[in-house]
Amino acid sequence: MAIHIQSGKEIKSSPDDGIQLMPFKIAADCEAEVSTYFKPYIKVNDSNYTSSFRGYPLVGKKLSLPKGYTGVILNERVIPDTDTEERNFYITNRFESFMHWNYDKIPTMNDAIMQVLDVWVDVAEALHSPIQET
Amino acid sequence: MxxxxxxxxxxxxxxxxxxxxxxxxxxxxxxxxxxxxxxxxxxxxxxxxxxxxxxxxxxxxxxxxxxxxxxxxxxxxxxxxxxxxxxxxxxxxxxxxxxxxxxxxxxxxxxxxxxxxxxxxxxxxxxxxxxxxxxxxxxxxxxxxxxxxxxxxxxxxxxxxxxxxxxxxxxxxxxxxxxxxxxxxxxxxxxxxxxxxxxxxxxxxxxxVWKFQEGIELTHKDFGSGYPGDPNTKKFLKNYCNPIFGFPQIVRFSWSTATNVLEQEAYDVEWENTEEDHKDSESPNNVSIKSFFKMVEKPAKKKRTQHQFFSQMCLSRTTEF
Known part of the structure; x- marks a missing residue:
């Protein structure tokens, strides 16, 4: 099964507070009125942010992607019925930072996403850089 | 002040x-x-x-x-x-x-x-x-x-x-x-x-004087007293339930009146690790003591596990190799 990632017709650059990584799964696949229901309630205190989703308290942190990396949002227009078919993803948005939200817990280096950003980048570089013969 | x-x-x-x-x-x-x-x-x-x-x-x-x-x-x-x-x-x-x-x-x-x-x-x-x-x-x-x-x-x-x-x-x-x-x-x-x-x-x-930060133009006559039995309040909860975010924040989400409407009108939400690691008690690593007395030949196939670095980094294999 091949996966194709293709550049969309128009790739929008997301604003700094455009991407919200939420600590839950929701059984929905549709647009959400983030600017109406979520953003007005985001508050900054010290280096963290607070907000609320369905009454649940959230604590967030703005995370920037490591140097040399760009975040992309992929959209799959047609989801194949079987797992042997080829899959096509299109890039719709790019971003350099995003908001990482925890349910009532201050984001720390124990959070997987923060470890990934911090550690994986170095490992990936070591793995993929050309081997230099001495 | x-x-x-x-x-x-x-x-x-x-x-x-x-x-x-x-x-x-x-x-x-x-x-x-x-x-x-x-x-x-x-x-x-x-x-x-x-x-x-x-x-x-x-x-x-x-x-x-x-x-x-x-x-x-x-x-x-x-x-x-x-x-x-x-x-x-x-x-x-x-x-x-x-x-x-x-x-x-x-x-x-x-x-x-x-x-x-x-x-x-x-x-x-x-x-x-x-x-x-x-x-x-x-x-x-x-x-x-x-x-x-x-x-x-x-x-x-x-x-x-x-x-x-x-x-x-x-x-x-x-x-x-x-x-x-x-x-x-x-x-x-x-x-x-x-x-x-x-x-x-x-x-x-x-x-x-309540002003909805969600920009909804309603007055207290429309949403009623807020008591769960008030017909205006009931109507408000049903009509202004957003399928993603639930309600505007005038609503106390922790009330059963509110959660009941959410169950009917909004998408299900599953929170991440609210009960961490409670499911491990039944894991295959916990071997029952009786199993040692069974006279069966158990194929001692040890499943290879990845180094914990991968799980910590949220990495998993998508294809077998």
């Missing part, structure tokens, strides 16, 4: 509305009146009561009222009585009298936002409504004491069914004051009635 708009003196209903409409209604707000000089000199009685504990909409308001013991007859001339037994007009009228008697009566209100209530009750270390209430009452007493009121006797409407328990809790915190906790204190002690009127009027007006 670093902002001019926080410094309005509330001595009329209009001022109350202005004050309330300046507040961010997703946060708690606190107001304390000017302290009458008499209340600093003479021994004072204090009453504490709450309004809006039950409704699914809007803030819960804790109120405190105080006046010198020897001047307490003034409360009777205002016809202070249980706020629930009075009409809205009568309550507004008594409130106007109370807040304009700035030489004798002082008061304060703690407006606890619906968002604060939801967040407390739905936090990881569940902070119950009773705990929120107690915090508020204690905060009010402290604020009034810090403002220089010469407190002698505090009268409180009970929280829960055991007045004695609440009374000893408060006495423990404030050993220097006389404290009376009683059922139906708001109809027994005029000073508690006064507090209950301050709280109730503040709550009602907070809803009257």
């Amino acid at each position: 670093d902002n001019l708009k926080d410094c309005i003196d509330i001595n009329s209903l209009e001022n109350l509305n202005t004050h309330l409409s300046y507040q961010n209604n997703s946060e708690n707000s606190f107001y304390i009146s000017k302290i009458p000089d008499l209340c600093k000199e003479k021994l004072c009685i204090l009453g504490i009561d709450e309004a809006g504990r039950g409704p699914v909409l809007g803030p819960m308001v804790y109120g405190i009222a105080f006046c010198p013991l020897e001047e307490s007859e003034i409360l009777k001339t205002f016809e202070c009585a249980d706020s629930k037994a009075l009409t809205e007009e009568k309550r507004d009228d008594i409130f106007s009298k109370l807040c304009s008697s700035t030489e004798i009566v002082g008061w304060a209100v703690d407006v606890i936002s619906p968002n604060y209530i939801s967040n407390s009750m739905l936090s990881r270390t569940k902070h119950s409504l009773n705990a929120v209430s107690t915090d508020s009452a204690v905060g009010l007493i402290r604020a009034v004491a810090n403002a220089g009121v010469n407190i002698d006797h505090i009268y409180v409407d009970t929280l829960g069914s055991k007045p004695e328990k609440y009374q000893s809790f408060l006495l423990n915190l404030f050993p220097n004051y006389k404290i009376t906790v009683a059922k139906k204190a708001d109809s027994t002690y005029p000073i508690v009635s006064a507090a209950s009127i301050c709280a109730k009027v503040t709550r009602d007006h907070a809803l009257q």
Whole structure:
């Protein structure tokens, strides 16, 4: 099964507070009125942010992607019925930072996403850089 | 109090509305009146009561009222009585009298936002409504004491069914004051009635000036009293339920009235690791002791596990190799 990632017709650059990584799964696949229901309630205190989703308290942190990396949002227009078919993803948005939200817990280096950003980048570089013969 | 708009003196209903409409209604707000000089000199009685504990909409308001013991007859001339037994007009009228008697009566209100209530009750270390209430009452007493009121006797409407328990809790915190906790204190002690009127009027007006931060153009007539039985409130909850975000934040999400509507009208949400690692007890690593006595040849196929670095990095194989 091949996966194709293709550049969309128009790739929008997301604003700094455009991407919200939420600590839950929701059984929905549709647009959400983030600017109406979520953003007005985001508050900054010290280096963290607070907000609320369905009454649940959230604590967030703005995370920037490591140097040399760009975040992309992929959209799959047609989801194949079987797992042997080829899959096509299109890039719709790019971003350099995003908001990482925890349910009532201050984001720390124990959070997987923060470890990934911090550690994986170095490992990936070591793995993929050309081997230099001495 | 670093902002001019926080410094309005509330001595009329209009001022109350202005004050309330300046507040961010997703946060708690606190107001304390000017302290009458008499209340600093003479021994004072204090009453504490709450309004809006039950409704699914809007803030819960804790109120405190105080006046010198020897001047307490003034409360009777205002016809202070249980706020629930009075009409809205009568309550507004008594409130106007109370807040304009700035030489004798002082008061304060703690407006606890619906968002604060939801967040407390739905936090990881569940902070119950009773705990929120107690915090508020204690905060009010402290604020009034810090403002220089010469407190002698505090009268409180009970929280829960055991007045004695609440009374000893408060006495423990404030050993220097006389404290009376009683059922139906708001109809027994005029000073508690006064507090209950301050709280109730503040709550009602907070809803009257409520501006939805979600931009919804509705007034308090549209969403009703907030009591779960109110048909307007029921209609509001059903019609203004957003399938993703649930409700505008005037709603207390922790009320079963609200969660019932969410189950019907909104998408299911599954929170991440709320009960961490509770499912491991049945994992295949826990071998039953009986298994050692079974006479079967078990293929000793050891499943190769990845180094924990990969699980920590949230990496998993998508293809076999």
